[in-house]
Amino acid sequence: MPTASPHPTDLPVTYADVAAAAERLDDVVHRTPVHTSRTVNARVDADVHFKCENFQRTGAFKIRGGYNAVSQLSPEAQARGVVTYSSGNHAQAVALAGRLLGVDATIVMPEHAPQVKLDATRGYGAEVVTYDPDETVREELGQRLAEERGLTLIPPYDHPDVVAGQGTVGDELFRQVDDLDALLVCCGGGGLLSGCALAARHHAPDCTVIGVEPAAGDDATRSFHSGELQTVDTPDTVADGARTPYLGDITFPLVLEHVDDMVTVSDEALVHAMHYLWERMKIVVEPTGALGAAALLDGVVPGHGRRIGVVVSGGNVDLGRADALFEEYGIA
Helix, strand or coil: CCCCCCCHHHCCCCHHHHHHHHHHHCCCCCCCCEECCHHHHHHHCCEEEEEEHHHCHHHECHHHHHHHHHHCCCHHHHHHCEEEECCCHHHHHHHHHHHHHCCCEEEEEECCCCHHHHHHHHHCCCEEEEECCCCCCHHHHHHHHHHHHCCEECCCCCCHHHHHHHHHHHHHHHHHCCCCCEEEEECCCCHHHHHHHHHHHHHCCCCEEEEEEEHHHCHHHHHHHHCCCCCCCCCCCCCHHHCCCCCCCCHHHHHHHHCCEEEEECHHHHHHHHHHHHHHHCCCCCCHHHHHHHHHHCCCCCCCCCEEEEEECECCCCHHHHHHHHHHCCCC
16 A cells, blocks of 8 residues: 655656656557537537547557556566456556557456457456455555566556656647636546646646545545545546556655546446436547546536546447446436
8 A cells, every 4th residue: 555645856757758758658648639519518608628638549549658667678688578457458568568568468357348248358468366355455466466477567547657647648738729717627547637737837837736636436536635645446437547546655645746636436426427428429438538528527626617627548348338327327
């Protein structure tokens, strides 16, 4: 478990790291589009700009941090291989990064991870090791495999090169859209949120950065408002990409220093937001990817006529599972 936040002067990632990652990723990742909707704008009383990382390689933003981290390893470490643990999107990112860089990747995934994510991870050539979340702590399994096989562990969020890579989402958005008053970013372990906050502070110091979590996995929100690291065991939420137990040694201090607020949304609001984006904007978004949109659409974050950026983090959704969720929450 991470320790308390260090003093801000000790922060391990800066905007310079994000800028360096952007150069490194220039020919590797897609420059994803920013979509708008007059229907959404009218509903929430804001000028909303959706940064669509669901159109990114592997279907999510995670390739940015995964590739950045693996590419920075020494030739010796790359030759030994890497290991990570992930519910799916970081798994695919490290698997693809390994294929692109010629590095063997071992991925620890929950046995009930979305099938689309399991299949894609294997499709990129990685070895997948599944586990039962009720019986196994994924961090411990990943560390054990690293020690037994001599692999380098690339955690899904608490790693400086991962944070810097994820921050390129925000860096790119601020180069595409000027004068954002607020930025909404989903939060699991805080890698994307802290990286985007670094970009916001560089490009638009007055922009209000808000992290959004599922209510069932509100550890980061409680940590932010209390100033003390909080945890939650195996969050029971449809947002599988946000089922992290706590922020990390790297992400916690960055969130405290650069994020302005943290809020939560219910699973019901999340599923309704996901369906709304599918239906109105014709974009396929997974539950975690709809967290920022849900905060706006449900009124948790009011529009107030502002220009608001919303990071849509991914679109790797199991279509059968999505249909079941829509039925469960009474969506025709």
